[in-house]
Amino acid sequence: MNKEGYDLDFEPTPENRYECPICLLILRDPMQTVCGHRFCKCCIERWINDGKGKCPIDNSDLTDGQMFPDNFAKREILSMKVRCPNRKSGCNTCLELKHIEEHAESCPYHYQFCPNNCLSQLLRKDLDDHLQEQCSKRSVLCSFCEESMLFESYGEHEIICPARMVPCDLCKEDVMREKIAEHVATTCPHATVKCCFFLLGCHKEIKREKMEKHMKSHVQKHLQLMCCAFVKLLNFQNIESILSSRTSGNTSTQNQTESIHDPIEISGDLTALLQTAEGAASGVADGAPWRVPRVTLPNVRSLSIAGPTTKPPPIERSTSEGKSTNLADGASSSELFDTEFQSLKERNTYQDESLARHSHELLELQYKYNNLERNHKDLRQKMRALEDKINSLSDIEGRLCNGLFVWKIKNYLQRRREAETGEMTVIHSPPFYSNFYGYKLCMRCNLNGVDFSVGRHLSVFIHFMQGEWDDILSWPFRGKIVLSVLDQNPVADQRQHAVETLVSKPMLAAFQRPTTHRNHKGFGYMEYVPLDVLDNSTYVVNDTLILKAQVFPEV
Structure with a gap:
């Protein structure tokens, strides 16, 4: 690439005969004319190419063939001492002109841009420290998940790093971010959990660390819930047989009575069940780890008649007035059926009321949404008016x-x-x-x-x-x-x-x-x-x- 003369700090200052009359700098690749004047090769060629066929000094005719390289002057100039162009940055090197370009390529005080395109411009001697410690686009490894990324993205990565230890919002214990949900669901002592007897009717929801105390202090209540659930199970199994026995009339009381198990045997099974539950409860009271007792229910059919399909009819007895009544178990099962039916009816009524309430809430939300939409439209119009006023004010400011x-x-x-x-x-x-x-x-x-x-x-x-x-x-x-x-x-x-x-x-x-x-x-x-x-x-x-x-x- 053609250049004008040398614009460098020579030591000492060269004589005027080494100065190009066109660019007024020290000659670069000097050319001498037939009339004895020296010019930079680039300067004199551009001068002639611009249509100026005269010598700039004495105005004599000049063509390309009337010039020749002045190698003697070139050697003299290249042997002159010059200071490094990066002198203002701190380089005090002084060497011959012919070596200056080689020095400039390795000068530690030369300014250059960061190769990582972070827009930083720094001295070559500071480049290594910049790339290792300061560059915002240097590659770094996450100390938790060991993922490689740019330093400028490290702050954002820290917020979402799955392997970073973060405190649990409930117990403040440090847990890996990706395992927070598992920690809350299984081990966090401050997480709210349901009682183990939730399905049986204990709707208590307390912190996990207080669950053991709750289990010890509510043993009696939990036993009652278990017994109630057991009785409901038996009654639901026998309810069909009890209802059918009411419509079939009184037949062969003697034969039916013989086919029923001994009441003592039934009470013995219930007693064993309760003892099993009490044993489990006492284990909790003594400080042993609590577990839901596994109770084996007695065969429902063994509590009814011995035959595979025969249903137990109600047993009648005489009263002082001559009327017969069903056994207490039959009456209890009938009342339980009525109670369950009434419960279903009440639940249906409650759901109807809930549906009506939700419909009313939806109407209210729709009304609020319409109001917000109107307000939003008004605000947009006001914003446009303000923007017009701001543009008008800016225009006035530009005029003034x-x-x-x-x-x-x-x-x-x-x-x-x-x-x-x-x-x-x-x-x-x-x-x-x-x-x-x-x-x-x-x-x-x-x-x-x-x-x-x-x-x-x-x-x-x-x-x-x-x-x-x-x-x-x-x-x-x-x-x-x-x-x-x-x-x-x-x-x-x-x-x-x-x-x-x-x-x-x-x-x-x-x-x-x-x-x-x-x-x-x-x-x-x-x-x-x-x-x-x-x-x-x-x-x-x-x-x-x-x-x-x-x-x-x-x-």
Whole structure:
């Protein structure tokens, strides 16, 4: 790639005869003309290619064939001592010019971007420490699940890491996040659980750590629930036989009586069942681990008649009035059936009432939803009205600036990152006016450059916009516009603003009257400020870049 002369810090300063008259720098690849003058090869070739066939010094005719390389001067220049270009960064190396490029490739004080694309620019000597300790895009391993990820994602991963120890919300014990649900369901002492006799009628729900105390203090109640459940089971098994016996009439009382088991045998089975339950309860009372007793129910058919299909009829007896009554067991079973039927009836009534109540609640919710929808619609209308007012206020602010507009670009690093990734390469400022009834303009900024300046320079342009008073203005625009990138150094005397002045060129489309909302063509600088200068100065402070534009229309 052709370059102009050497713009380096020579030690000592070379003589003027080694200076190129065109670029005013020390000769690079010197060429000598037939008239005896020396120029940089790149400079003199560009001079001739531009159609200037005269020597820049004595104006004599000059062509490509009238020049030759001056190797003697080249050797002298390459043997001169120069200081490292990174001297301002701390490198004090001084060596011959011919070795400077080789040194620059390995100079520890050379600024370069992080290879992980974290947007950091740092000295080469600090790169290893940055990659290991500071880079937000370095790879790290989770200390809990050993998953590899970027450091910038580590904070989010800690919140969801399944292997990380976290305190249980109930007992505050540290448990792996993925096992929290299992811990609460099985071992957490503060988790609320149902009593083991829940299905039998004990609806107590208490903390797991208090369950043992509950079991010891409610032994009697649990025994009663077990006995009631057992009796219900027997009665439901015999209820069909009892009802059928009522309709069949009195037949062969003697034969039926002989087929019934001895009442003493039945009471013996019940006694054994109760003793089994009491034994289990006493085990709990003595401090043994509690378990639901496994009770083997006696064969229901063995408590009825001996035959495989014959049902036990009610046994009648004579009273003082000559009337017969059923046995107490038959009466008890009939009452139990009536009770269960009444319970089902009440449950059905309750569910009907619950359904009606839920329907009423749904109607109320529908009414509330309709009200919220109307309120939401009203709020949207009010928000649109406020946005219109805000836009009107912004427009008034732009009019009152009288041609001097200051634009703060906040969240600079994020916007710069979006520009580099191509997500949003350009941003526009709010509109402003040259005066209250003047030209309407806006600034355009490409934070990562545009075209050939991408990745190297900040680009800034001015665009004219359709305004309310364009009909009474002179077109195309004539005048000048001063653009500035403001230095935010807290010491005012040390501020060095980057200022450029745009002079209008009426023949360009950028200065013609806009035919759309904003002129597609803008006018400005593709290479305004080098990005490495922005990153290593006080132009960006508190993640904010400030641009200023001042419009001077021609009177």
